Amino acid sequence: MSWFKRDKPAGEKLPTLETGERRVRTEGLWQKCEGCRQIIWKKDLEANWNVCPKCGSHSRIDAIARLKLLCDDGAYLEFDAGLASSDPLGFVDSKPYRDRLLETQETTNLADALISVAGKLDGRPVHMCSMEPKFIGGSMGSVVGEKIARAIERAIEKRTPLIIVSASGGARMQEGAISLMQMAKISAALMRMDEARLPYISVLTDPTTGGVTASFAMLGDLNIAEPGALIGFAGPRVIEQTIRQKLPEGFQRSEFLLKHGMLDAVVPRLEMKSFLSKSLKFFAG
Amino acid sequence: MEVDPEQSASAPVTAVPAPAVSEPHPAWQRVLLARHPKRPHSLDYIERLFTDFQEIHGDRAFGDDSAIVAGLAHFEDRPVAVVAEQKGRDTKQKLIRNFGMPKPEGYRKALRVMQLAAKFRRPVITLLDTPGAYPGIDAEERGQAEAIARNLREMSRLPVPVISVCIGEGGSGGALALGVGNVVLMMENAVYSVISPESCAAIIYRDSGKAEQAAAALRLTAEDLESYGLIDGIVPEPAGGAQENPEGAADNLRGFLRRYLDELSALSADRLVEHRYAKFRKMGNFFA
Ligand SMILES: [Zn+2]
Numbered sequence: 001m002s003w004f005k006r007d008k009p010a011g012e013k014l015p016t017l018e019t020g021e022r023r024v025r026t027e028g029l030w031q032k033c034e035g036c037r038q039i040i041w042k043k044d045l046e047a048n049w050n051v052c053p054k055c056g057s058h059s060r061i062d063a064i065a066r067l068k069l070l071c072d073d074g075a076y077l078e079f080d081a082g083l084a085s086s087d088p089l090g091f092v093d094s095k096p097y098r099d100r101l102l103e104t105q106e107t108t109n110l111a112d113a114l115i116s117v118a119g120k121l122d123g124r125p126v127h128m129c130s131m132e133p134k135f136i137g138g139s140m141g142s143v144v145g146e147k148i149a150r151a152i153e154r155a156i157e158k159r160t161p162l163i164i165v166s167a168s169g170g171a172r173m174q175e176g177a178i179s180l181m182q183m184a185k186i187s188a189a190l191m192r193m194d195e196a197r198l199p200y201i202s203v204l205t206d207p208t209t210g211g212v213t214a215s216f217a218m219l220g221d222l223n224i225a226e227p228g229a230l231i232g233f234a235g236p237r238v239i240e241q242t243i244r245q246k247l248p249e250g251f252q253r254s255e256f257l258l259k260h261g262m263l264d265a266v267v268p269r270l271e272m273k274s275f276l277s278k279s280l281k282f283f284a285g
Numbered sequence: 286m287e288v289d290p291e292q293s294a295s296a297p298v299t300a301v302p303a304p305a306v307s308e309p310h311p312a313w314q315r316v317l318l319a320r321h322p323k324r325p326h327s328l329d330y331i332e333r334l335f336t337d338f339q340e341i342h343g344d345r346a347f348g349d350d351s352a353i354v355a356g357l358a359h360f361e362d363r364p365v366a367v368v369a370e371q372k373g374r375d376t377k378q379k380l381i382r383n384f385g386m387p388k389p390e391g392y393r394k395a396l397r398v399m400q401l402a403a404k405f406r407r408p409v410i411t412l413l414d415t416p417g418a419y420p421g422i423d424a425e426e427r428g429q430a431e432a433i434a435r436n437l438r439e440m441s442r443l444p445v446p447v448i449s450v451c452i453g454e455g456g457s458g459g460a461l462a463l464g465v466g467n468v469v470l471m472m473e474n475a476v477y478s479v480i481s482p483e484s485c486a487a488i489i490y491r492d493s494g495k496a497e498q499a500a501a502a503l504r505l506t507a508e509d510l511e512s513y514g515l516i517d518g519i520v521p522e523p524a525g526g527a528q529e530n531p532e533g534a535a536d537n538l539r540g541f542l543r544r545y546l547d548e549l550s551a552l553s554a555d556r557l558v559e560h561r562y563a564k565f566r567k568m569g570n571f572f573a
Pocket of ligand 1: 033034035036037038052053054055056057
């Protein structure tokens with residue numbers, strides 16, 4: 001399996017060892033489930049796509065694992081892999097954005113926070129985008145915006161469905177208003193997809209917030225979410241600070257959104273492919 | 286706009302943090318002017334720029350949001366729809382207007398009025414002035430994100446001229462939800478940002494008091510946005526800022542509206558949609 005759940009606080013250095021071209025973290029063989037608090041053998045968790053075999057609680061998986069789960073035979077053709085941010089603002093926070101990008105590119109082996117591919121889903125050609133939450137919080141800057149816009153254009157040209165799996169804290173602060181405008185750019189491209197009467201399914205996973213929710217993640221012909229995912233516009237901390245009261249239990253989780261009519265369905269990870277397949281069969285025959 | 290590496294390498298590498306001196310950083314001065322207690326708000330422009338303004342209310346689904354004002358009006362004898370974010374001036378008005386922070390029903394009212402205008406082929410003029418979409422439990426329950434997202438998509442296919450003007454605070458998605466225009470303008474001292482300087486400072490410096498530095502780093506002034514190709518023009522303000530002479534500020538904006546309404550009215554419905562799409566499609570900055 002190609003992903004590893006990180007359950008230690010960021011900042012704590014984990015031992016790494018080089019195995020061929022890929023870095024593998026040796027974090028120990030056991031992991032505590034956030035859902036049931038039981039100690040799970042890590043291999044069992046990974047074999048189950050990071051869904052706890054005991055309680056069904058979903059922990060995050062990376063963008064590549066997602067594509068392997070959804071694409072037939074785990075096979076796909078990637079597009080625009082080389083698109084990278086040019087740091088248009090020359091932004092500096094605790095470190096220069098340029099350095100942060102280089103470090104993140106090194107640790108994730110990705111140029112930015114989204115992988116855009118063509119593949120097959122139960123034999124049907126689809127375009128698919130998968131977001132990587134470990135890449136600066138899965139945030140959306142110019143590269144994510146451009147890759148999605150191109151994926152939409154490709155889907156329209158080839159007349160295929162489009163699936164976008166979101167996992168993002170929202171627009172990327174380090175690219176300022178340029179990030180913000182990606183929301184409009186992508187939404188306008190989805191208008192064209194809509195006019196072309198081609199299916200677009202949005203899959204929301206933990207977390208999907210801010211400018212990503214407030215643009216493409218909520219614009220699917222179907223908006224479906226994994227169980228227990230944090231989904232919202234404003235972050236929970238911002239809301240707490242604004243209204244100065246504790247938030248109710250389960251607020252902004254998938255089930256909360258379903259109850260309030262904001263999602264079409266909450267679908268467990270291991271049933272996602274079948275759900276998508278059936279939906280596409282309805283839309284596209 | 287795509288940039289090649291050489292071009293970008295010659296661009297400034299670091300945002301210059303504000304030195305600890307008495308004079309505020311120019312970007313922060315803009316933030317203060319954009320939020321100035323006497324700065325003209327949407328209704329101050331509406332009364333000066335339009336005649337026969339008839340406000341219409343409600344989203345036909347949940348309620349009426351006073352943080353957004355929408356109505357039918359005339360601009361120099363031309364029928365137009367006006368949709369605007371409205372802040373309050375005194376404490377009572379601020380509460381009524383929810384400090385200019387719209388809720389989902391506000392964005393849905395805005396869309397309803399824009400689509401009404403589109404049906405009758407009337408141009409739409411939007412005025413942006415918000416600290417941001419309201420972050421609250423009720424707003425989340427009613428789908429704040431969905432309301433904004435839908436506006437972005439639906440504004441992009443309005444078959445009529447759309448002119449958006451950021452008159453004060455362009456607070457992230459909460460402003461952009463009214464901002465998908467064929468022409469997007471900023472008043473000279475307006476700001477438009479992906480995040481407020483305070484929130485940005487809280488994240489990057491763990492200190493919301495360093496908002497001045499964050500304001501500089503975010504490149505949120507009208508000149509900044511114009512340089513990145515994100516807006517189409519800057520409307521000059523009278524000396525000292527629009528609050529010193531609201532009449533003058535409105536006069537300046539009137540000239541811009543007239544010019545762009547004339548230009549856009551010459552385009553067919555299809556061309557208008559195409560023009561708007563092409564404009565936003567180009568926004569970005571990356572290495573291929
Ligand atoms: Zn468990």
